[in-house]
Amino acid sequence: MTWSNDGRDGPRGYHHGNLREALIRAALELIAQKGPAGFTFAEAARWAGVSPAAPYRHFRDRDELLANVALRGFRQFEAALAKAWDGGRPDTSAAFDRLGRAYLEFARGEPALYSAMFEGGVPLGSNPELREASDRAFAVLRQAAEKLSAQAPPGARPPALMVALHIWAMTHGIASLFGRGDSARRALPMSAEELLEAQMLIYLRGLGLSETKFGRSG
Amino acid sequence: MTWSNDGRDGPRGYHHGNLREALIRAALELIAQKGPAGFTFAEAARWAGVSPAAPYRHFRDRDELLANVALRGFRQFEAALAKAWDGGRPDTSAAFDRLGRAYLEFARGEPALYSAMFEGGVPLGSNPELREASDRAFAVLRQAAEKLSAQAPPGARPPALMVALHIWAMTHGIASLFGRGDSARRALPMSAEELLEAQMLIYLRGLGLSETKFGRSG
DNA sequence: CAGGCCATGTAAATATTCTTTACATGACTT
DNA sequence: AAGTCATGTAAAGAATATTTACATGGCCTG
Known part of the structure; x- marks a missing residue:
């Protein structure tokens, strides 16, 4: 056709x-x-x-159109995250940093997709494809969390799933509160990227992953 | 009248x-x-x-009604947070724990207010009252962050504003992703409260506030 | 290379919502 | 007791939502 x-x-x-x-x-x-x-x-x-x-x-109703936008969003999201993570190369720390930046970049660069995915009220369960796309995107975060958790001191390794959820929550929190040039939200003394990087460093240190680059106090 | x-x-x-x-x-x-x-x-x-x-x-249009719902939300939100924080009594740790729980409880107990506040697309700048109410709510988090920051090791005290933004982002992230019985979002192996408490403990430890209660590894 | 199938479009019709305008009511003031 | 004015209704025109009957034309089949 x-x-x-x-x-x-x-x-x-x-x-x-x-x-x-x-x-x-x-x-x-x-x-x-x-x-x-x-x-x-x-x-x-x-x-x-x-x-x-x-x-x-083409679409039963407006909601189905919105759900398709969200589906496209999750697929692009997964692609962006997977590309940034790149299997954790060259090292977990660098890849993890890229991952966070890619997340924020997606939220800022594709605000329409991002809000359709997370603020559109689209029920994930309504569509198996949507659910799967969402799962695949989360799986990238989960992979990164596995690698991070494995680097924690033996005997104090947190569950990777929990770490993945924490990472997701932190990043989504920053992205949705401060990550878009809304001009409608709060003005900040620092960029969302800086805010996220600092937060991740503190969190990772709390996990026992002391990065040498952490030390410049504020 | x-x-x-x-x-x-x-x-x-x-x-x-x-x-x-x-x-x-x-x-x-x-x-x-x-x-x-x-x-x-x-x-x-x-x-x-x-x-x-x-x-x-009574309202110019639908948006103004929604903005008034959000305004009411921010005021109740501030009251709930301030009550939980209670000036940091009896100690910062206990008060901070209450604060996080109160945040999640608000998001779960008043989902309509919460989504009007953060997902309704209400421009904060549209209404000085709204802006002020939002600022007052954030000020409670900021107060708590001050106390926490003051407890960090001298020489490595993070800016209280940054800590406040981190706390907000983490809590909002968990609340908006996992904090409501949406039945439309992802199923979790743990409650939002447990997830948040663990995350806060890791974050605080990363700040150098080693809680003695932290130690049970997963 | 017709002929017809059928996915994809339009037109038209009805119901609901949006929004304004003119008018009605009645609580409060004096 | 009378007037004022905030607060309500009714009615009307425009936009949206959604269905139904009809039109078009790409593509398959013989």
């Missing part, structure tokens, strides 16, 4: 060519502008240049 | 009596059911038993 139009702009015939894709992009654009609640089905249709009924051929 | 009805149910005359209050309560009920995006102005009006035009006498 190669319709008249495969995603590009420009004139089209009766059929759009790639409306499903165009609707997702329209949703992203509108979410970026007005938040995950800030778009309507009709508005996405208008933005894509089709009639208000057309989206119903 | 003592209208026919001051907030209770039951029959009423032409005037509602306390529509402003009733609308806020209706919004809370609906947010709790369907998220901060899950209610309409008309629905709140119906829930309060008035015509769809009546809410406009």
Whole structure:
């Protein structure tokens, strides 16, 4: 099925060519502008240049469109995290640092995806694909946590799952509270990246992983 | 101004009596059911038993109603945190523990307020009262951070503001990811409270505040 | 290379929501 | 007792949501 139009702009015939894709992009654009609640089905249709009924051929309702945006988000998220982690090379510390930065970068660079994933009210259980994509993204954090935990002093190794959840919570907390140029949230004396790096260093030290680079007190 | 009805149910005359209050309560009920995006102005009006035009006498639009819910949330939030912190009595450690629990309890017990505050997309800058209420709530965390920082080893005292932001990020992260019985989010092998307590202990140990109670490894 | 299938679109129709405008009510003031 | 004004309703027009009947045209099949 190669319709008249495969995603590009420009004139089209009766059929759009790639409306499903165009609707997702329209949703992203509108979410970026007005938040995950800030778009309507009709508005996405208008933005894509089709009639208000057309989206119903591709998504049952607005929630399903939003869920697909979130699904795409989790997949890109996993890819970004996995690329940053890179199997823990060249060493756990460097890879872990990259991981945190990649997380924040994703939240800042793709705020529409991020808010669709975590603030859109999309029930994870509604869609097995969504659940799986979310699990795969978390699995990257979990891998990193395994490596970190293994570096803790023997006899005091925390459960990797717990460490992974802690990392997730810290990073998500910073990303969602301070990580987006909202201009609507609190002004900070430091960047989200600096804040996260300091927090991670303190946390890792608490785990018994004393990094030599830790020492410059504030 | 003592209208026919001051907030209770039951029959009423032409005037509602306390529509402003009733609308806020209706919004809370609906947010709790369907998220901060899950209610309409008309629905709140119906829930309060008035015509769809009546809410406009009290709020410019839906966003202003939501902002008022958030304002109420920040005020209750500050009260709950301040009560838990209690000036740091009897000792910083115990008070800090209460503070974290109070935070999670608020997020779980008042999910509608919490999501209106942090996930409703309400711009903090839109309303000076809102900004102030948010600042006052954060000031409680900041106070606690001051006391904690003061207990860190001399020469390695982290800035209290940074510590406060870290505490906020960790707690918000856990609360928003795991802290509500969403039944839509990830299942956990431990409670949010346990997760937070462990995380705080590790973080505090990283700050150099070695609690004697820390030692049971996982 | 017709002919038809059917995915994908439109148009039109109904219900709900949004928002304003003109009007009604009645608590409070004097 | 009368007037004022905050607070409500009714009604109307625009936007949105959602379904149904119909139109288009790419692609498969013979």
